[in-house]
Amino acid sequence: MSVLEPFPLGAATTLAELADDPHPRLALLRAHEPVSWLPELDGWLVTRRDLALTVMRDARTFTVDDPRFSTAQVVGPSMLSLDGPEHARHREPFAAPFRPRQTHDRFAAFVEQETDRLVTALEPAGAAELRRSFAGPLAVAVVTEALGLSGVSTDTVLSWYEAIVASVSDITAGHAPSPAGTAAYAQLRAAVATTHGTSSLLGAAADRLALPEVASNAAVLMFGGIETTEAMITNAVLHLLRHPDQLALVQAESDLLDGAIEESLRLEPGAAVVDRYATRDTDLGPATIRRGDLVTVSLAGANRDPAVFPDPDRFDVRRENARLQLAFAHGPHHCIAAHLARLETRVALRTLLARLPDLRLDEKHAAAPYGLVFRKPAALHVRWGLRACPADHAADAGHPRQRGTADPLRPDPPDRP
Numbered sequence: 001m002s003v004l005e006p007f008p009l010g011a012a013t014t015l016a017e018l019a020d021d022p023h024p025r026l027a028l029l030r031a032h033e034p035v036s037w038l039p040e041l042d043g044w045l046v047t048r049r050d051l052a053l054t055v056m057r058d059a060r061t062f063t064v065d066d067p068r069f070s071t072a073q074v075v076g077p078s079m080l081s082l083d084g085p086e087h088a089r090h091r092e093p094f095a096a097p098f099r100p101r102q103t104h105d106r107f108a109a110f111v112e113q114e115t116d117r118l119v120t121a122l123e124p125a126g127a128a129e130l131r132r133s134f135a136g137p138l139a140v141a142v143v144t145e146a147l148g149l150s151g152v153s154t155d156t157v158l159s160w161y162e163a164i165v166a167s168v169s170d171i172t173a174g175h176a177p178s179p180a181g182t183a184a185y186a187q188l189r190a191a192v193a194t195t196h197g198t199s200s201l202l203g204a205a206a207d208r209l210a211l212p213e214v215a216s217n218a219a220v221l222m223f224g225g226i227e228t229t230e231a232m233i234t235n236a237v238l239h240l241l242r243h244p245d246q247l248a249l250v251q252a253e254s255d256l257l258d259g260a261i262e263e264s265l266r267l268e269p270g271a272a273v274v275d276r277y278a279t280r281d282t283d284l285g286p287a288t289i290r291r292g293d294l295v296t297v298s299l300a301g302a303n304r305d306p307a308v309f310p311d312p313d314r315f316d317v318r319r320e321n322a323r324l325q326l327a328f329a330h331g332p333h334h335c336i337a338a339h340l341a342r343l344e345t346r347v348a349l350r351t352l353l354a355r356l357p358d359l360r361l362d363e364k365h366a367a368a369p370y371g372l373v374f375r376k377p378a379a380l381h382v383r384w385g386l387r388a389c390p391a392d393h394a395a396d397a398g399h400p401r402q403r404g405t406a407d408p409l410r411p412d413p414p415d416r417p
């Protein structure tokens with residue numbers, strides 16, 4: 001690829017900077033080079049929201065279906081790596097269980113019960129590292145439940161996930177995939193085979209997809225559901241605890257919890273970028289894209305576009321249009337489980353705030369989101385006050401400071417276009 005147009009800001013942008021503290025650089029790019037060529041990325045970076053939508057809506061021009069896509073090299077073709085009719089064929093069997101009402105009916109009780117169990121285990125200590133002792137385990141437990149692999153423990157699912165992710169990373173780094181990843185994927189496939197003929201999510205999908213296709217989509221559901229959800233919950237807790245004034249608003253009016261979640265997704269989307277590949281030469285904003293070019297959409301950049309979100313760096317739980325954030329992407333690959341992820345985060349936040357009094361950041365440990373693709377703090381150390389009497393829990397349901405009447409388990413409204 002030879003880029004003739006000058007993109008000085010893109011040329012000066014490093015991946016290290018984008019992983020560490022990307023927002024000042026993304027703001028500069030968005031203002032001056034909203035589609036910019038980044039030599040370190042060997043691709044284009046799109047930071048303006050309208051242009052991000054153009055890319056994500058037009059799968060004919062900007063596809064995910066490219067041999068460079070490393071996940072597909074490990075697990076085979078899936079909804080995440082296909083476009084057009086094949087994408088629809090892979091996605092459709094999984095779509096219904098993740099609609100708002102079905103998400104609520106299928107998962108709300110489980111999410112509530114699992115969250116409660118995790119918080120009960122943490123409660124007596126008065127301090128914890130929430131990412132690994134709470135957000136991660138909750139995300140893994142919910143994915144295990146969603147996949148409906150009977151007899152498979154959350155530890156096993158986590159070990160498969162870690163081995164397969166390691167293989168994807170090997171391929172991305174230009175190495176051969178590790179044997180452990182191949183073995184883990186074979187075990188996942190064998191477990192998926194046992195769901196055939198059952199009414200589980202995977203069993204039902206097997207009516208319309210061949211077994212290897214069910215398995216590759218199961219792996220993608222696993223990928224989608226673990227790291228990003230862990231990030232979503234961790235970042236939401238971090239945002240609220242860093243902004244005591246906004247936390248006080250949420251505690252006074254529980255309806256604002258959803259605003260807090262959308263704002264956290266907007267400011268630090270768990271997946272900061274999505275990749276596409278140009279299928280033809282095309283113009284995009286100020287750039288001329290060549291067939292085959294990598295086009296990376298910065299969801300983090302689009303989410304702070306001041307043309308849509310005034311005062312974009314501010315965490316404002318009352319922001320009226322926060323739901324226009326693009327953390328779950330847009331177009332045909334819009335996250336299939338966005339409502340489940342929101343449900344998990346809503347229950348997680350509500351339970352933590354209700355059960356751990358005076359929840360606050362542990363100032364001895366710094367916490368800041370980090371990462372080029374998946375952004376979250378390495379650790380989130382918090383402290384809380386200990387209760388005099390465990391029976392106090394009973395009073396939490398009617399917490400006197402919570403005026404709002406929102407049911408945290410209610411189904412989400414459909415996403416706005």
Ligand code: HEM
Nearest residue numbers: 079080224225228229232270274328329333335336337341
């Ligand atoms: C239970 C939790 C989750 C599951 C099971 C899940 C699963 C999936 C699946 C299967 C896809 C592929 C859809 C397709 O290509 O048609 C997807 C896409 C996506 N998900 Fe999720 N996801 C979850 C949570 C999240 C969270 C918390 C985030 C971010 C905050 C997120 C961000 C995305 C994005 C950005 C895409 C689009 C990828 C692209 O366009 O290339 N997901 N998700």
